[in-house]
Amino acid sequence: MTITEMAERILAGDRRALARAITLVESGRADHRAQATELLETLRPCGRQGLRIGLSGTPGVGKSTFIESFGMMLTALGLRVAVLAVDPSSARSGGSILGDKTRMERLSRDKNAFIRPSPSQSHLGGVARRTREAVALCEASGFDVILIETVGVGQSETVVAEISDLFNLLMAPAGGDELQGVKRGIMEIADMILVNKADGELKPVATRTQADYAGALRLLRKRPQDPEGFPKAMSVSALEENGLSTAWEEMQTLTNWRREQGHFDRRRAEQARYWFEEEVRQTLLAQLTTPGPVKDRMQALGGQVATGQTTPSAAAQEILKTLGMESG
Known part of the structure; x- marks a missing residue:
């Protein structure tokens, strides 16, 4: 082809x-x-655009269950949904189980859904380096909503915000100690916090957790890209499929406001610039690990640094000269 x-x-x-x-x-x-x-x-x-929704959360919070229930609700509304699920890669072999497709059995059979698991390849942020390009391909193929599921919550995880139009943080019902453990950085980039598993015995705990997160969000500095009331915390049950339509309505409200105010297009332009700079950085770094004269020089200088024949700074300057990037 x-x-x-x-x-x-x-x-x-x-x-x-x-x-x-x-x-x-x-x-x-x-x-x-x-x-x-x-x-x-x-x-x-072609200029086609879909709504890019990033979804992160701690392992075991029910991301796959949520995505399946949420995706099924969206396809029932006549929308085409693509799911790009980034699976953790083995640090030893680089391999990945890629089990998301088996965990979303109902959604994988839906003709209006497309699920693509990808190994994270140890890339910073748990987002495969090429996920951004996969998103662009899904948009060109006419998908209305692209859900980007990431490996888990961590400081590096915030890179998913550079791919998404909306960033949702999925949390489990928890007490105050767990709230203390959530990093401020990831709270500051979240557009919505969805407390999952609001069903059965956990429902009262989920309601309290939602109130705790709502209070925490009010303490954060207001962002120019948010209308009144955002970011917000909501409780949902992926298992019983409660609260999903309300969450979708809130996502649409936020997206429409950002489009009207010009924040949506401005943010996409900023993201395009970020990925241009990231591509340059990654290409330069690749020269250091790709077999060839630069990698050979790196290994030789690494040996000299290890034996004390030269300093790390002097060796780094030598590599920069090799790359034609002398530092002043």
Whole structure:
């Protein structure tokens, strides 16, 4: 299949072509990267946009159950939903279980849904480096909502906000001690906090937890991209499918306000610039690990630093000279 043929099939909504294209953009081979860049450039003029929703939360909070219930609700409304689920990669082998598709059995059978698990490849933030490009492919294929599930909560996890239009934090019913453990940084970028498992015996605990998070959000500095009442905390039950439609209505309210005020397009422009700079950084870093003269020089200088023949600073300057990036 040529790049032009693949682009045409993606624009026509061909799921198999979309899956092949995502495999292409995730590849690290130089020839595949060149083809992926050509494909993305070919698709760029189509101008299709979907709503990108980032979803993060601690392991065991019920992210997969929530995404399946939420996704099924959206497809019932006639929307096409893509799920990009980033699975943890093994630090030893680089492999990943990629179990999300098996955990979302109902949604995986829905003709209006597309689920793509991807290994995080140890990338900072638990978001596969090429997830942003996979999102662009899903938009070109006509998906209305793209759900981006990340590995878990952590300081580095905030990179998902650089892909999403909305960033939702999924939390479990908990006491005050757990609230203390939530990092301020991730609270500051959250657009909505959804307290899951608000059912059965946990329902009263979930209600109290929601009130605690709502109070914590009120203490944060108001952001210019938020209307009155946002960010907000809500309780939901993915198991009983309660509160999901209300959460969706609130997401739409926030998105529509941001579009009207110009924040939506401005934020996407900022994200595009961020990923341009990130691409340059990653390409430069790749030169240090790709077999060749630069990597050989790195290893040689690393040995000299280890034996005390030179200092780390002097060795770093030597590498920068090799790259043609002398530091002043």
